[in-house]
Amino acid sequence: MSEKSDGFKIVSDNRQARFLYEILETYEAGIELKGTEVKSIRAGKVNLRDAYGLIRNGEAWLINVHISPHESSGEYFNHDPRRTRKLLLHKQQIRKLIGKVEQEGLTLVPLKMYLKRGLVKIDLALGKGKKLHDKREDTKRRDDKREIERAMKRY
Template sequence: MSDGVKILAQNRKAKHNFFIEETYEAGIELKGTEVKSIRAGKVNLGEGFASIDNGEVFLKQVHVSPYEQGNIFNVDPLRTRKLLLHKHEIRKLIGAVKEKGYSLIPLSMYLKRGKVKVSIALAKGKKLYDKRETIAKRDAQRRIQRELTGKY
């Protein structure tokens, strides 16, 4: 990507399991060895989600593997990490999350100008029939593309 952005981890299942309404870029509060581990790409966003407690946004259930050379400085891999957002963004998210069915999920973690950032999405869960419909559309599009290019 441009602007000095390097993607470190992505939540590939997010677009399959959720309807993405809005995305936000947030900084993340990390300890020293966590940064080194994340830079090495040892992070898993699969089960992660964000919650709002006392006007602050926290990232939970995101696994950051312990840094191999970190010894005593390593922290709990599944610890809760604070997300850094503007106050007006947090207020907007509080209102949206109170609505039924909306949740905050991490889409990707990346480096931007040397800082670790998280892209979080305001999302609504898909039902099983919505997932099937998405798969059917994608397969139909793939078939059409194959016919147009002449590959079988």
């Protein structure tokens, strides 16, 4: 109920990103969308799994996000599901991201897409790719935590 009153509703979550990347910083950005895309997002027909962000010519772009076509509108008015979408960030934030992405070799990864007071927003993260041994360490730590919690529940 508090989610509705604040006008905040998570539409899509990229849980795989936290497993594949070490998250360093997060940014909130708007997205330039078409009408049928907004309708599909409100219906929850979004997949962020293979998505990433790029910075080209001083503009931020979101690539490979799959937003399913809207069912009730005709083919003419619908959008391409995997089209490149422009991210709405301040120039100052984009300048900062250019330095981090190009010089330090970090990746822009979308974490979640949500509706905030009727507007579609996306959480972008600067991430550093994890090595295989880091992923194994994370799964081991998570399994150990589960075992401890099970043991505490029993007693």
